Each structure stands twice: as C-alpha cells, then as structure tokens.
Amino acid sequence: MLTYIARKFLAMIPTLIGVSILVFVIFNVVGDDPVYLYLGKNATVEDVEIMRHSMGLDKPLWTQYLISMKELVTFNLGYSMSSKEKITDMFLNGAGPSIALTLPALFLYSGISIVLGLICAYWRGTWVDKMIAVLATVGMSISYVAVMIFAQYFLAFMPVEKWGVEIFPITGYENGFPDFIPYILLPNLITTFVALGYNTRFFRSIAVEEMNRDYIRTARAYGADTRTILFKHVLKNIMIPIIARVVVTLPFMITGSFLLEQFFVVPGLGYKLLHAIESADFKVVRTFTMLIAFLVVVTNSVADILNSMVDPRVKLS
C-alpha cells in the first residue's frame, strides 16, 4: 500500500510539470505583454523598462520559467502588484471562503442524488422514475448564472423588499466561525440545485445498469427482496463510480465557486483571481492558476488512493 501511495505521488510530478509549462506558455508566450497591460497606454519607455526589469521579464524565457518554478517550490511567491499583499497570504485567506461555499453542497447533492438514483432503480419504469429523469434533464438545462440571479432575487431580495423578512443575506461574507454560516447557505443551496440534475442522471444510469447484472438475478432467485438487493449489493458495488464521480465534479465546484464568489461578493480564491485579472495583476493570476491546478492534481491522486482502498480489484503493484 505504501509503495502504491509513493508511486501515485511520484506519478504526479510529470503532470505538475506539464501544468506549469502550459500555464507558463499561456501567460508568458501567448498572452499580451503584462507590462503594457499593467501600466496602461500612457507609460513612458523608461517606466516599461523598469517594470520589465523588476518583474524579471527581460531575462530569457527558460530562466523566467525556472525562477517561477523556484518561487513555487520554495513557496516564496512574492507580492501582488496591485494590492502589495503577500500572495501566499492572499491564497490562504481565500481558500477558506471558497471551501465553505461549495464543500457542504458537495456532500448535500451527492447524498440526495444517490438516494434519487436508487429510487429510480427501485421503481424502474414507473412514473416516479420518469418524473425524476425528466426533472433532472430540466435542472441540467438551466443556466448556472440564471439560477444564481433568480435565487438571489426570490430567496434573498424579495422577502426583504415585500415582507421585510430576511431569509438569506443578499451578498457579503464575514470571517470567523459562527458569523460566516448565514452567508454560505444560499450559495450552497444554488450549487446543490445546479449539480443535482447532472448527478441524479449519472447515479440513476449506473444504478439501473447494476440492477441488470446477472448476480442480481441470482440474488432474486434466492428470494432476496428488492430493498436488500438495493442497499446490500447495488449500493456497495456502485460506490466505486460514486467516488470517481465526486472527484470528477471537484473541478466543476471550482467553477461554481468562481461564479458564486463573484456574484455574492465573497473574498475567496475565485473572487481574488478575477479581481487580479481586472487589474491586470499578472503575477497573482499566474500564481493562483498554478496553485489551484496543483491542488486539483493532488486531490485527484488522493482520490485514486481512496479508490484503491475501496476497490479490491485495483492492482497495487
């Protein structure tokens, strides 16, 4: 097991290098000159030269790449160009709100959609099954942005406007343990709503597929009732695709937290990154992209390891 874990982490290295090269190429080679973007149109030649030198952009590309790698590996990421904050601090402060905005929803919608998927498999072909399948497709077709806008209007804005009751705060965020809870409720609700359609469809199809397998017929022949089959056999066997699915949706959650943070003005990673894009803060954008990517790569490897613990068929050698 330990060698397997070690191998998994070693296998991350080429991927991480690949990610860093891609990010570097996009920002340093393909992208517009960050110096011009940052200084604007009225910069003098000297300003540009000084800026270029201070950012290290006058060095050859491979030196620049190695320098940026060295900064990442030593976690010495420098300072933001616009707010002069330490980038490490910005990242660590932003991670909390981002996680609070989406992680509870991950558990909520995974739970609900697994239950709905099993319900569909149990009542296969009846109106319950069809209704859930149709509703899932409907849920899948609504735009994320529209869900946010209307949820904020009907659940947070209108109650205050019409009846003077505050159900959810309209926007904002507060740090500290009990204070942040009201602010994360509506965003988590929205994430759950948006993700429910996709996940219910997915879990339904794998549950239904599992119900058609031969061993289920054998179990039925032995006289096992549907409930026993569903919870004792099907749920155990679909655990592997469920874990894989949850991992696949992790990047999707980051998308969600980008939109939600921007919309509800929550100072998470996405909000800070978008803010950096607006102020052409090249260094923050590149570093944040890289760090988030690294986090995802690490999470994926951890998920693979988890999967190997659940699935006895995964070869460890």
Added chain:
Amino acid sequence: MTAAAPAKFVEPRYGESLFRKSARKFRRDRLGMASLSIVGVYAVIALCVKIGLFATLDAATTPVGRQHVAPGQTYQHILADKSVEERTSWFGTDIRGNDVGLKLIYSIKQAFAIGILVAFFSVLIGVVLGAISGYFGGKTDDFLLWVYTSMSSVPYILWIIAISYAFGKGFTGVVIALSSTFWVGIYFNIRAEVQRLKEMEFVLASESFGMGKMHIIFRDIMPNLTHLISIFLSLNFIAAIKNEVILSFLGLGIAGEPSWGAMISSARLDLLAGKWWEVTGATILLFILVMAFNLFTDSLQDAFDPKKVG
C-alpha cells in the same frame, strides 16, 4: 432518452448500415423528433438573422424608444425621419431603449455561431489527436497523453479564463478559449476507441493490402467513429452556449454585441429594480434551446446504441 417509453422494436434490415438503422430508430422516437424540430426552428431563425432578413445587429442595437418599457406597454417610437409614432413593445426595452425582442432574436444567431464553431473545432482537435494517439501509440501517445493529463488536471474554467485573458475578450477569444479546452474529454474517448478498433480484422486486412497509415486512420477507422463524433458535436454545442453565459458573467464574453450571456449578466441589476423582462427572456430562450438539445442528444445516444431495442 432515459424517460421515454420503450419504442417498438426496430427490425434490422439486411445490409443496413448502423447509421441508417439509427436514423430509422430516431424517427420513431417522438420526444427526439420534437426536440429536433425545436432545435430546427432555432436554427432557421439563426440562419435568417445571419443572412440579414430580420433582427440585424444594427436593428438590435439602435434605441427604439425610452428605456425600460415594460412588455405590452406603448411607447413613443422614433422613426428614421425623427418623427414619432405610438407603438406597443411586446418584449419591452432595455436600459438603452433597445428592443429586447430584437436582441433576443439576434442572440440566437450568436449562440449558434459560438456553438457550431466551438463544437467543430473542439471535436476536430479531439478526434485527430485521439486517432493519432490511439493508432500510433508509443512516444506520440505518451506525449499526447501527458498533455491530456496536464490539461484535464486543471479545472477547465481556469483554462478558459487564462486563455481568454491571453487572447483578449470578444467573439474570437471566446471561441478559442472554449475550443482549446473542450477537446480533452473527446481525445480520451476517441483514443480508447481507436485502440480497440485497430486490433480488428478489417484494419489488418487494410494493412496487408499495403494501405497508408493515414488511409487506415481516416478512411477505415474514422467511419466507425461517426456515432461518437455526432454525440460529441451535440454535447459540445450545449456546453459552448452554456459557457458563453458564464464567460459573459465573468466579464470575458463577447463584448459589444448582444448575446444571451451579455443580456443575463448586464440586466441582473435591472431585476432588482423590478425590470424582469430582459433577464427572464434570455433565460427562457436559452433554457428551451439547451433543453431541446439535451433531449435530442439523449435520443441520438439511444438511436446509436445497438444494445437498446427501442
């Protein structure tokens, strides 16, 4: 479609291709046909806008009257010769006094332009790279697989943001950003399928005839991938128009021209002031198109699936 009642068994005919049988299966699928016709209506409107029959860019971005006229209300319409005429606005006007109905219709063309271009380019890249990777194997495969793993390890929204940051805002930026991120999933599927197909006898036969590698990939293997390709085209079309809305909301969308994304994100503050028509109109039109396309894709998948009897 998962929810549809199982249709009647479609008897295979002698010498019938998979594609023809699927087309016959599809025509029997009522939900599939209904959704295809909705998509068709949208496509015809998009085409008419494209060739300039109605709702031209000019018409959609010229103020017709005062701002924020509610749907069904009358307003003073300004004619070309500056004279004024009383008119009823069916879809209301936006903050600049532009007609929301015209903007909505113009946006259909935008959605199709983005959807078709992104679907085409992303599927093209994914299929070509996937076929090369799957067929040749070895170092080429290792390299492409490494690019794939690196790209898919990063949340695609980050790529999209990074790429549109690099290529600038606007239509081209959106198309490049979406196409260069959406090919990854297709690549992996096509690669696996080609790896399976290249072991088959018909490829061996072609090789023993001395056919070139390109001939084998594109003339022998590729026809066996048409069903996958058409499903990917359809899925990426949906993904493209949905992500246009997200990009617009993040300030990276098409600038200057109306699109559903631009309408939804720019009019969201109007909603708080009770001006609901612009956001609602764009949301509903987008929803109907995406819903119809989702149902169509489901039916397409069922029609191509030889295991499904229906």
